[in-house]
Amino acid sequence: MNSNQKKLQQLIKDQTLTLTDEELFLSSAYQKYLSSMAKAATGRYRQGLQTLMEWDASDGAGLAYTDNYKIHINAGNSITQSFPSRMLRSESLVGMNGHETAHLLFTDFTTLGLYLRSMENGSFYPEEPSFDDQYQESCEEMLEAVHERDKAVCLTLSECASHISNILEDIYIEARMCDAYPGFFKQGIELNCLRMNELMPSLQSQIDNGFSDFAIVANLLLQYCRAGTVNNLHGYTGPYLDYLEDCVPYVEESIYSDDVKDRLHASNHILGILWEYIKPMVEDTRDRLKVASEEDAKNLLNEILGDQIQGVAPLPSGKNGAMPKQAEAGKKAQSANPPLQFSPQARQNIMSGVQDVVTEEGDRIQLAKTSTILEGNNPGITYNHQYLGSGYEKSASDLFRILNSVATEKAEEQYQQEMTEELQKAANDIHYGNAHTGIHVTVNRMCSVSDDLVKAYQSVAPPLLRASKRLQKTIAPLLKEESEGGKIKNLQFGKRLDTRALHHEDGTFFIRTRLPSEEQKLAVGLLIDESGSMSSSDRITYARMTAIVLYDFCQSLQIPVTIYGHTTPDCEAGVALYSYAEFDSIDTSDRYRLMDMSARNGNRDGAALRYVAEHLSKRPENQKLLIIISDGQPADYGYIGTEAEADLRGIKKEYSKKGIILFAAAIGSDKENIKRIYQEGFLDITKLEELPKNMALLVKQYLK
Template sequence: MSFPTRRKDMSKKRTIYSALPIVAAAYGEKLGVKVAIGNDDAYTDGKTIVVPNIPDDYPHMDAVWGYLAHEAAHVRFTDFGVERRRGLHAELSNVLEDCRIERAMMELFPGTSQTLNEVARYMAQAGHYEHVTDKEAPASILTGFCLYWLQTKAVGQSVLQPYLDSATPVFERVFPQGVVVRLNALLRKAVNTKSTAEVTSLADQIIKMIEEEKEKEEQKPQNGQDGNNQQNAGGNQPQNSQGGSGNDQNQGPDANGGDQQGKDQKQDDANGKSDPKGQGDQGKSDTDGGSKAGQSQAGGNSDAAKQDAAKMLQQVLNAGAGDLRGDAHDALKAELNRVAQDKGDSSYMTVRSAVNTQDNPAVGKSLVGDVKSTTSKIRTQLYGLVQASQRVAHRNQRSGKRVDARKLHRVVTGDTRVFLKPEAKKRPNTAVHILVDMSSSMAYKAANGKERQDIAREASLAISMALEAIPGVNPAVTFFGGNRNQPVFSVVKHGDTVQNRAGRFGFKATGGTPMAEAMWYAAFELTKTREERKMLIVVTDGQPQSAPACRSVIDLCERSDVEVIGIGVETTAVSGLFQKNIVIDDAAALQRTLFKLMERSLTAFAA
């Protein structure tokens, strides 16, 4: 059997195994989330992750998979119904939640740690992560410090350590010591959060802590003045340490409501060494005269500095969108969207999930009865042909252990090639996926009076039952039709026993011809099979809804050594799509055509 051919002049670099829809579908299946391919829009709606149509030659695909892993963590672990108040609360909640879900994802799927670390590395390289500076709004400094502390210390993304190193001194110069010490202690609680609700509660605790520290700063000027008056009057009473937070600072942070424990933890943890900031800011006031914390403990200007600190903390509490850093992942999404818009392949499609066709045992029994004799005949013929093609042949060579008595006469002439060497034959080792068009036009009658859909389901059942009896052959059958919401229907999956699925072949023809969606699905299923050789056979009676999308997946399959064959039932449309194609003028010839096709294919491979 020969095929008309369509010339190809394309690069061999792109394959079905590296194609965005296939890899994205594999990630989604492994991580337990739904993944869709969009045109130029990256987003998550809480149920489905949309990946924009990034071109195959995009040099940072690891960042794409990192984005996918991060969003998959949100889909799996984030409760999108938990309230987050606008402003500081939402920003803190997002930073804390990113830490929690990435830790949870790494624990569930250890392999994602490398992917998430890679996207962090790329985001730093691309400038999506930015160093914290004194020029930022205080709220941005605080949330930036939280982000880099959590991603470095809790998630383990060491690539962000330089960002934490630069954020820490800025944060400690701008914020009072009480905030510094207590925030470090609160951030350590992030590793123990188990839900989005606990995360938002922790954000509330951080905000409450800032409110408390603001009140302390507001009380310091009067209390500090009282303390000075008492000292000027000669009163040096130790019990006054309980009455004013100004004296608390002089005596050390132990008197500051239990902050000593947080201080100790900060000394042990921050940057892997003790931090002199935790011992108080008495020495800092001389060297960092511009810092809020140092000024709050300085001499004559302490009142004004303390008022400034309180005002600054109030600004943090009132922070709006312009005062906050925002989500760095939004910058990554925007970049991916631009790349997809400029260079994306619009012919790529989402690998759709196939719905199992309804199982009707009565219909299955009837169909098996109708094709039983044909199936038996095809099975016997195919099996015999494959066995014959696999018989071990021999060739003669000059050395060996087994002499070919029929060639001994060669020795007289000096030809020593009288030893036999067996030549092993290849087994079929083939995965075959049969796609059957079940659009509404398949309800038309053929020349023999039967509807095309009846002929197609009987032929696909007969050939798949025959194929599974041959060792090394792994068949699957999928129907396509319906509508855009559900275009693909699984009848027999690779590895299923065909006869046990016979009741699913009763699917009725309906809808259009979503051939491209079906081919992406079949290609994805074939990539998961272990067989060395892979075949995709498409049976159709009309034009696909998207010819460019069909050509895209066909080309990828052919580059990947997946044999793709189109069978046109009373249509020549397949000749414009498939490099290998067969056109049959009568639907009744479909079964015979499939048999001849498999006969040629299996015996040629084994020969």
């Protein structure tokens, strides 16, 4: 391991220790990790499904939602960030990913959309609620108001129904998901379930903070659905618990059913039970409608309920009850899964599995159980986990792998930044001669490579790499023989006689032992003209192809290679150098950087040539080969004609004395001028398609 590799390893360790949650969870690696989980669960029903991460740690920031096409998760949400370790925070995000994936698989968006729009238009779907007890009178009052199509009543009921149906739907789809994919999502879903209940304000706290009566009962209902218990630390015994107890039978009937209409039926009856608490909200909506539009009044009511009812996010639905195509696929996926078999078993099933995970992380706020709800024949709501296997046990290693990947990416970026600074310092220290007085040289090097460049390379490289491999086969055995040493037989002269060859009639009787050679004989530099004229006749394309072949050829044979492009900056005097491949680069992205090569502005060849020649001259190899690919003479402000030619001849002569062999490959119309400048180092490239092969053969010649 050389010093650069050791430096990078240390940078990776440092980044692993200092990497923040925001950097980790918003990284492309982590998003791909969650996306792969969602895709694995949805299969062919969700082509192109992605999980997108964002960061919003402000008060009241959302958790997660799906728009039927993508899953959006806020990694900075209060639930996730309340966990004490990064491992648990990651599990929380996996759970949210599983929750939204469950909606895509198991939620019937068409029926839910029809349900809410029917209520807005003055009718109950799938049927009107009815009671045979004390709630029948208030139910009839509610139905009468709806039949009159009172806009305030319909809007308010629709918003309340949305939250109630979401509570029931959330519990149902989470249970389905835990049953269908216990290895992927079960632990994260249950962790979030437990944590949300822990963070739910106590009943008395909600009363003290002025929560609406409807929101208080909805929160109690949500807590009960999640864990069969409510947070009643202060021992409240008032009517809220009575209303909750009357809602429980409808909840239990619907939560076990795979038919969404059963949950909508339960929601309608819960609205009838809570009508007395909904009526004050209707009057508030009526007042708002006098000064605001119907849409504004609806949004304000939804915002108020959203702030007070904890952990319930709106479900997407198409306009006019129509379901988007992606949601239709989710409905098909739902029917393709076997129905979940529920049974009202002990409520501790959901709590015990999670409590083991959080025990080592510190004490938890324990929920106070409400005897009036839990005692008697009400068993509560629980998940029936049929799975008997060990579940997915690699979540920790997954996180560490992603953490290391992100840390490596950041460390490599930092390393590349430091390398660019060193290259720029070297450029500043070079004396470029009188011809370049006042000219500034800027070294450009990408710290990270985009996916687009990687894909572009992968699309064009295969045939070029095959050409490189064919050229390597002819030289690799010679290099191997030289590095390993051995005996050279059948020599006509020598100090040692080979007795086994005395019968040779041509006098090849001698043998010599060659010791292994560890010294590297050759280093290669490639400098490519990126002036605007290189766009003509695909010259820059063939130059890029040459760079790909030459880089692979040298890398495969362990020949140190550096590749630069050069042009002039926009609207100013100077030289812009583009570092594509470096001698000491230890990442694997230089090959992708080559795809950034393009025709740009002018060309001030002398300064660029001196920089790369100086860069190459510091190498320890015995031979140093510098190849220039150009389509014409230098062309920059104050740098053209005989003065520029004299500068280039002087640079070539100067660095020839330092052991640098220079060749100029001319691919443009100014071949005679380039030949006059570089003389014996001139290569006439008539057929551009042969340029990559010819450059590799030139390197091969000096390897021998």
